[in-house]
Amino acid sequence: MAAGQRPGTDEAADRRASGDLPVGGDPYRRHRRTPGARGGGRGPRGGGTVTTIHVNGPAPYDVEVGSGALAALPGLVGEARVALVRPASLTVELPIEPALEVRLPDGEAAKTVEVVAAAWEQLGAAGFTRSDLVVTVGGGATTDVGGFIAATWLRGIGVVHVPTTLLGMVDAAVGGKTGINTAAGKNLVGSFHEPAAVLCDLALLATLPREELVSGLAEVLKCGFVADPEILRLVEDQPQAALDPASPVLAELVDRAVRVKAEVVGADLKEGGLREVLNYGHTMGHAIESWSRFGVRHGEAVSLGMVYVAELARLAGRLDDDTAARHAQLLSAVGLPTRWHDAPYEELAPYLAVDKKSRGGTLRFVVLDALAEPGRLVGPPRELLEAAYEVLA
Numbered sequence: 001m002a003a004g005q006r007p008g009t010d011e012a013a014d015r016r017a018s019g020d021l022p023v024g025g026d027p028y029r030r031h032r033r034t035p036g037a038r039g040g041g042r043g044p045r046g047g048g049t050v051t052t053i054h055v056n057g058p059a060p061y062d063v064e065v066g067s068g069a070l071a072a073l074p075g076l077v078g079e080a081r082v083a084l085v086r087p088a089s090l091t092v093e094l095p096i097e098p099a100l101e102v103r104l105p106d107g108e109a110a111k112t113v114e115v116v117a118a119a120w121e122q123l124g125a126a127g128f129t130r131s132d133l134v135v136t137v138g139g140g141a142t143t144d145v146g147g148f149i150a151a152t153w154l155r156g157i158g159v160v161h162v163p164t165t166l167l168g169m170v171d172a173a174v175g176g177k178t179g180i181n182t183a184a185g186k187n188l189v190g191s192f193h194e195p196a197a198v199l200c201d202l203a204l205l206a207t208l209p210r211e212e213l214v215s216g217l218a219e220v221l222k223c224g225f226v227a228d229p230e231i232l233r234l235v236e237d238q239p240q241a242a243l244d245p246a247s248p249v250l251a252e253l254v255d256r257a258v259r260v261k262a263e264v265v266g267a268d269l270k271e272g273g274l275r276e277v278l279n280y281g282h283t284m285g286h287a288i289e290s291w292s293r294f295g296v297r298h299g300e301a302v303s304l305g306m307v308y309v310a311e312l313a314r315l316a317g318r319l320d321d322d323t324a325a326r327h328a329q330l331l332s333a334v335g336l337p338t339r340w341h342d343a344p345y346e347e348l349a350p351y352l353a354v355d356k357k358s359r360g361g362t363l364r365f366v367v368l369d370a371l372a373e374p375g376r377l378v379g380p381p382r383e384l385l386e387a388a389y390e391v392l393a
């Protein structure tokens with residue numbers, strides 16, 4: 001527990017969140033705005049309309065959202081040498097020539113220490129220095145591991161993320177969380193390393209398989225539940241448009257979800273308190289994902305985790321019946337899972353225990369007291385945890 005924090009209060013954590021975040025060095029500031037590369041606000045770039053969303057914090061940066069956002073990449077790279085980190089199976093035409101390519105196994109298999117160690121050897125052999133740059137191109141697994149490679153090489157070089165999945169655009173590429181998995185669970189090793197920029201080019205979603213789009217919508221809906229109920233209304237009104245990569249509805253959902261994330265991480269990069277709200281549904285979600293050895297996609301697991309935690313909050317007398325029920329209604333409307341009974345509760349318990357929000361042996365859940373009113377449920381009794389699990393049966 002951090003010095004000065006009173007146990008069981010969120011007040012103390014929120015105070016730390018707003019105040020004393022460490023301001024680190026910034027060896028990659030030169031990769032920020034290159035004159036002429038990016039304008040602010042909204043405007044046509046590279047053939048589409050691109051919106052700039054600014055992220056505050058120790059090392060502020062911009063997220064460019066829209067078709068054509070990729071056109072900003074050469075201006076961001078400038079004269080730097082680039083290590084392109086991407087899944088071997090994913091080819092994206094880029095407007096730059098990388099000096100080096102770090103090719104990853106597909107999906108979650110990339111988030112291992114062996115993959116990171118191999119990348120370090122490549123960077124060493126190529127003589128990468130602090131004026132060089134990592135560019136990640138891929139989904140959340142790629143931005144997580146590529147971000148971690150950048151964070152650890154020479155204790156931190158610059159990274160630009162080009163997310164190519166919906167989930168990467170609305171969540172993983174923004175906010176500086178990087179990481180890899182261990183046998184004990186998800187993302188147990190990592191760092192906070194803010195990118196120099198994030199380019200969310202919606203045109204890249206055209207080739208994304210539908211199940212991956214669906215998975216990404218879980219994190220979009222998460223933002224709706226914890227902060228922006230308009231997201232929920234948009235999906236309720238037009239669930240099919242939400243699943244169409246070319247639709248303005250999906251573009252608005254991406255924009256809204258990135259704004260939620262930007263606002264939260266801009267106020268609390270290192271998860272002193274406020275940032276925990278972005279972990280809504282993740283305590284049980286990560287447990288299911290890890291238990292399944294990643295057979296359940298991240299967004300699918302978060303969907304199940306949100307249904308679970310809504311029921312937990314309902315049973316704890318914190319959330320009303322209708323808002324709890326709205327979770328499964330919305331998630332299933334876009335094809336996300338709301339039922340899962342592959343494992344008994346006791347097999348998930350060890351994974352719940354390594355959740356990073358836990359303090360000592362005490363589990364802490366992000367719950368809703370109402371829509372867009374997240375709170376914490378600290379140390380619920382085992383009987384309640386098991387009773388809530390019935391909702392997934």
Ligand SMILES: NC(=O)c1ccc[n+]([C@@H]2O[C@H](COP(=O)([O-])OP(=O)(O)OC[C@H]3O[C@@H](n4cnc5c(N)ncnc54)[C@H](O)[C@@H]3O)[C@@H](O)[C@H]2O)c1
Nearest residue numbers: 107139140141142164165167168171172177204207208298
């Ligand atoms: N750092 C964070 O804040 C954060 C936030 C949310 C999730 N995550 C992490 O993100 C990961 C999940 O990310 P994900 O859902 O993007 O999965 P992913 O990175 O595994 O990508 C899913 C699949 O889509 C393929 N793909 C990617 N882009 C494509 C495209 N444009 N066209 C066709 N195929 C494409 C990938 O090769 C992969 O097979 C998890 O590891 C999760 O823990 C991190």
Ligand SMILES: O=C(O)C(=O)C[C@@H](O)[C@H](O)[C@H](O)COP(=O)(O)O
Nearest residue numbers: 171175177186187275278279282356
């Ligand atoms: O950005 C955050 O903070 C989040 O919690 C976003 C989550 O969607 C994401 O899955 C994150 O990687 C989970 O973080 P972790 O600290 O629980 O590993």
Ligand SMILES: [Zn+2]
Nearest residue numbers: 219282298302
């Ligand atoms: Zn997540």
